[in-house]
Amino acid sequence: MPKRFVSWMIGGPQGSGINVAAETLAKAFSRGGLYVFANIEYHSNIMGKHSYYRVRVSEDPIHAPVEEVHLLAALDEETLFGDHHHNPEFPTHHGHVHEVVPGGGIIYDADLGDIRDRLKRDDLRLYPVPYFEMIRRALEPFGKAAEYRQYDIMRNTVALGATLAILDYDFDLVAEVIREQFKGRRARLADMNIQALRVTYDYVHEHFGNDFPWKVRRRERRGDHILIRGVQAVALGKLQAGLGVQTYYPISPATDESTYLEAVQSKYNVVVIQTEDEISAINMAVGAAHAGARASTSTAGPGFALMPEGIGFAAITEAPGLVVFLYQRGGPSTGLPTRTEQADLGFALHPAHGEFPHIVIAPGDVVEAFYDSFEAFNWADRYQMPVIVLVDKYLASSYITVPRFETRHLVIDRGIRYQPAGQRDGYLRHAVTESGISPWVVPGTEGVVFWTTSDEHNPKGHISEGVLHRMEQMDKRMRKLELAAREIPDSKKFTLHGPADAQVTLVGWGTTKGAILDALEELSALNGLTFNFLQIRMMRPFPAEPVGAILRRARRVILIENNYSGQLGNLIREMTGFRIPHRVLKYDGRPFTVNEILEGVRRALENDEERIVMISSEAREVIPWPTR
């Protein structure tokens, strides 16, 4: 059954609190038994530039944004009409009015005057609300009405109050969420905001009809759920795994994970260190790993670009327990600092010079991010090789209702440890074994010492350029990768969603998963064809055989990636020889919407197009939700 949903958007300048309004609403929806998917688009800027937040809500689980908007809340003029006034020569967008569905609504500041002409459409419901007047009235009971201009920041609450009235959603739930945000000495701010919410709610009920077609009602939902952001899921997975040391150098969109960990460090005994640069961050993590701690660093492309040397060092010295989190953002170089992309797959696969084993895992959503972040440390310990977890900005900021994480079945496996046999027992840190694994030991263990070096070495860890030492060390290191390939179950490496014998197979990785899954249900209902989705999660060691077998069996195959060249498609071709004939690509820094997946698949199937490039609805008309 296709899903019913309501899509709301709030837009405004950075610093105006659109995120607070959106997350308050999302929380109130999620607590009201509904499923939420919310995501923000923002500039690399602190104050003033345009940002917007989409909140999609449904009675059924949903996993991605759609582009049509049922109700748009504009905190400023730019949200409606774009930035022509700031950027007359090179405007960056034309506002969001065109994304609102026919019959949909727009909440805006009545002070903008009559905007009907400028809208260039007459199929919308308009909700002009005098924002400052609402704030002034809200402040009256607090004796602050005269200072209402200083409370400009409450415009977001006004927009939220109007939203509640129009969608007819539960006022008290939202008030409860606001109250939680302002605790202790700030409790008075909660009262002011709730008053602004109330005043606007009443104003909208009084002045506008109650005929909005898209209402949202709370309901009962079975099971325990949470509303969580990607960075939090990653951080929780790391905590559950026994993370000991987290190093980082600030960079969007990875920093939030480290600050979250720092905020809970005294509860959980995590050492969180802000370093002087990413070279230090990776090397400090390698040092902590050699000391026996589970260690990690989280960064984005520009920071990862400083880490290859440290990753190679970890690989040749076989540091146990090192996991690097790479939050992809639009590249190259500084690129699009706050936008998403899947363009670092190739980089993660070749993260340093020379040949060495490492693992690359790419979780597809917030839930997988939690479990993969946990499992990554088990692999890093067991195989004593760097593990790279490939996530992205879109995952980092996705805010989604999911079943509460189940942690009881998660087992920490610290790998094969050395058992000391008395004083100076001749421990060999890089002992040559059949599996390739040299048992590791926590430094400080009585009677044991070891050496290791970034130079090639003998089993004892002393420098050696001897041909046979080189050969046995190189071969033993690479054997660990074969072992990992054998031991890690296929279920961690890829998933075939949907019927095994479908007529069309979509192929993707990482965060395109949500949009593809949501599209899958629509697609089957639409085209009379059957569809499945092959999601690749482990990029190294790559599950070449089963993936090759699935693809050769498939009838029509379409690749979907958030990058320019189709990096997974190239990897699949390299590893399996299979060439995927259609590529649906997107590299404008925005994630795929469900609409774009539907459209891309349609064009591949109907027009037989090979390369289909999507551009976000910020810059074009909305792809209409298919009618049936």
Add this chain to the structure above:
Amino acid sequence: MAYAVKDYKTEVWVDWCPGCGDFGILNAIHQALAALQLPPHKVAVFSGIGCSGKTPHYIGTYGIHTLHGRVLPVATGFKLANPEMTVIAVGGDGDGYGIGAGYFLAAGRRNVDLTYIVYNNGVYGLTKGQASPTLPKGVQTKSLPEPNLMEALNPIAVALGAGYTFIARGYAYDVRHLRDLIVAAIQHRGTALIDVLQPCPTYNNIYTREYYNARVYKLEETGYDPVVHNPTDEKEIVEKKAQALLKAYENGDRIPIGIFYRVERPTLEDELAARLPHWGKALANLEPIYQRDLTPLLDELR
């Protein structure tokens, strides 16, 4: 059980050139470890890349030979993960003051309890004698095709600015004096820098053993007092730094060695101990870390 100097040695063949100052530094480290009677399994020696970088292989403790310039981050990460260990980092002047300069500064700011010994030979030994950051401008050592174009960096002066809490200079051929400096540095709580004048007979024909033998003198023999006696007195700190700075720039006919500056300040470990309930043990062996209960965090996400 008493440890002898030989307990800190290894069987590995030492591959420095005959007469290299590095031998003196290595001996001083061996002797300092024996003087402190540190169990070998409680000590970890880290190094960068260079001739100096070979050091850990010649010491019978944990030895981690890292990358060019990155020794301090690796040693710092190790120490924070396992605060029970005694951590010594060593490296060349190119390693520490050139490619690793950023980490050299940050280590001073962090004040983690570790000892950093820099083998200051004025050249990049292992890459065959190019100028290092401590080689003065206009000087032309053996393998430089032309005189050095850049001014020398003064490590003691930089360390004072960076916040090091123990700053000393040693001389590779005064092993006993250097041993005592290393003992004091290891005993110091906080990051201790020992810049060691290290003749490189192969590439540095200017700053030689003869050059230094004729010039070095010991600060402590002149009544110099490097210690900040009241570490909360910012005025005394500045005065002691100013005094050390004057000594740092004394590099003509007389070159001081010894402790230039010393102060007790809270270490990064002290700060972490105040934040983390179970600070002090190797994180690897800390049971609560493996039994974390995420319930309160998950509850917040309802």
